[in-house]
Amino acid sequence: MRCTFEWDEKKNLTNQKKHGISFEEAQYAFADKKKIILFDLIHSKSEKRYFCITQIKRGIITVRFTYRTKKLRIFGAAFWRAGRKKYLVR
Template structure:
């Protein structure tokens, strides 16, 4: 069974908190949301594959989390590196809650 771990650049975390008011520690909690949705980030995946997660955090905020995923086959470990996190826009918020209710477009 694969284990999941998280990492991030602490300097980037500090910048993200100042800019968006969201810590990467809070963003990490969105991965525990069973209703979270994940999308491949085509626009920003030129150098590495990036994904976008929309989910509910431990602080009950709907967040957008951009991350990369690395699989270490030797250790059966998935490492999610958080790149950025912010509060969902009104449109993203509505999408998440409609999808959660089963009204996904």
């Protein structure tokens, strides 16, 4: 199944400055067969939000996203240091 991605470009630029990763690069998280998708129980009451935890070339990342009108909308991405050992063992 092929995924279509979208995001707010202003948020993408802010994310790059703050976390050192673009949403363009974060898209690759969804191609990893070992990715972990978790439901975000805390951050939104108005829509279902998720975390995708996976490894890309530069390290392990968490991508925050939701589904909107047959598109996967990325609204955050960052390198994930706390769970690195657990992910690599999996």
